[in-house]
Amino acid sequence: MKNSFKNLTLPELKAKRDELNKKYMELRFQIVIGHVENPLLKRTMRRQIARLNTLIWQHELVKKT
Numbered sequence: 468m469k470n471s472f473k474n475l476t477l478p479e480l481k482a483k484r485d486e487l488n489k490k491y492m493e494l495r496f497q498i499v500i501g502h503v504e505n506p507l508l509k510r511t512m513r514r515q516i517a518r519l520n521t522l523i524w525q526h527e528l529v530k531k532t
Contacts, residue, residue, distance in 0.1 A: 472522055487515055
């Protein structure tokens with residue numbers, strides 16, 4: 468799962484990040500309510516979002532130079 472984002476284009480990366488952010492917020496609400504089977508999913512989603520943010524930042528850096 469770590470390297471599955473490297474072959475995506477910049478618009479695809481941004482769309483995936485937005486999708487994961489929405490899922491992450493829903494998961495946070497479910498955790499508060501108490502209806503989550505896998506609480507470690509929050510950590511993995513947070514890390515995936517961070518990976519996407521890093522790749523987006525790298526794409527934008529390359530554009531500027």
